[in-house]
Amino acid sequence: MIPLEQIEAAAEMIRQGRLVAFPTETVYGLGANALNAAAVARIYEAKGRPAQSPLIVHVASVEMAREVAAAWPQAAGTLAGRYWPGPLTLVLPKRPAVPDIVTAGLGTVGIRVPAHPVALELIRLAGVPIAAPSANRFSGLSPTTAEHVRESLGDAVDLILDGGATDVGIESTVLSLAGPRPVLMRPGMVSRREIEELVGPIEIAAAAGDGPHAAPGMHRKHYSPRTRLLLVEGGAVPERGTGAYAGMGGEPAGPVARLVRMPRDPAGYAAALYETLHRLDREGLDWIAVERPPEGPEWAAILDRLERAAG
Ligand code: TXA
Ligand code: MG
Numbered sequence: 001m002i003p004l005e006q007i008e009a010a011a012e013m014i015r016q017g018r019l020v021a022f023p024t025e026t027v028y029g030l031g032a033n034a035l036n037a038a039a040v041a042r043i044y045e046a047k048g049r050p051a052q053s054p055l056i057v058h059v060a061s062v063e064m065a066r067e068v069a070a071a072w073p074q075a076a077g078t079l080a081g082r083y084w085p086g087p088l089t090l091v092l093p094k095r096p097a098v099p100d101i102v103t104a105g106l107g108t109v110g111i112r113v114p115a116h117p118v119a120l121e122l123i124r125l126a127g128v129p130i131a132a133p134s135a136n137r138f139s140g141l142s143p144t145t146a147e148h149v150r151e152s153l154g155d156a157v158d159l160i161l162d163g164g165a166t167d168v169g170i171e172s173t174v175l176s177l178a179g180p181r182p183v184l185m186r187p188g189m190v191s192r193r194e195i196e197e198l199v200g201p202i203e204i205a206a207a208a209g210d211g212p213h214a215a216p217g218m219h220r221k222h223y224s225p226r227t228r229l230l231l232v233e234g235g236a237v238p239e240r241g242t243g244a245y246a247g248m249g250g251e252p253a254g255p256v257a258r259l260v261r262m263p264r265d266p267a268g269y270a271a272a273l274y275e276t277l278h279r280l281d282r283e284g285l286d287w288i289a290v291e292r293p294p295e296g297p298e299w300a301a302i303l304d305r306l307e308r309a310a311g
Pocket of ligand 1: 024026027028029030053054055056087089091103106108109110114132133134135170171172173174176185186
């Protein structure tokens with residue numbers, strides 16, 4: 001899809017300390033050479049991201065992960081064996097070669113191997129690990145297309161590799177293996193249950209507030225459209241203003257300007273979620289009412305993102 005020469009040029013830019021936005025299977029990332037502190041500083045600047053939010057380091061193999069991590073516990077081997085490449089980030093003690101700016105001064109680093117051919121080729125050709133948060137302005141909706149990246153970051157990024165729409169659609173699961181027991185820092189489409197089947201019971205990070213504790217970077221107001229988003233039940237919609245209703249089955253109980261039918265399966269729903277919110281956000285509506293998804297572990301990550309978007 002993307003010519004190899006273009007990925008080669010992008011890899012050269014990464015080596016030169018510039019910023020390249022690239023597709024992963026989850027969302028688009030805003031990448032820089034993870035071993036170059038000045039390059040990584042440009043990521044924070046482009047995003048308007050606070051310095052206390054650590055970045056995820058993307059690698060092309062377990063071997064490369066072990067050059068970044070100072071320890072490789074058995075659970076890391078088990079989980080990487082099953083889910084890499086894929087939407088699972090493992091937090092591990094970091095090696096000194098990883099600059100403090102990447103990890104917001106923490107002694108640990110989040111690492112994953114993305115399951116996208118363009119991302120993998122980019123990392124291999126660059127020959128260095130790539131630090132990349134989602135390629136959007138801080139606290140906005142994550143981008144699932146190159147167009148979303150352009151709208152959010154514009155000239156702040158040196159190059160955007162356009163790999164089409166991402167297929168998982170929401171950010172990776174983040175699991176810390178840096179302490180005595182595994183801790184889920186951010187839910188994702190690799191579910192708690194799937195992880196526990198492989199490595200036993202895990203803990204859930206204390207509901208991330210705005211403090212510097214528990215899950216760094218998991219600010220309450222995150223992943224938000226500009227339009228007011230409401231999480232509703234039984235089709236309840238505001239009486240005032242013009243809005244949209246996004247539901248899986250139920251009808252809105254009042255008039256709406258837009259009716260969006262969301263997929264009924266979690267994978268399909270996640271893949272459509274940000275694209276739908278980006279689209280509705282452009283329409284100048286007063287509100288977006290989203291039907292609360294069902295309870296259950298396979299919906300946990302989607303509910304988490306919706307609750308954050310609703311603030
Ligand atoms: O799917 C994804 O993870 C995407 C793609 C681009 O890979 N990236 C992404 O990055 O969502 P970002 O920066 O938007 O979110 C990274 C989150 C942080 O907010 C934080 O919660 C967690 O990962 N994280 C990273 N390093 C950590 C660390 N050392 N300790 C605890 N949590 C960490
Ligand atoms: Mg983000």
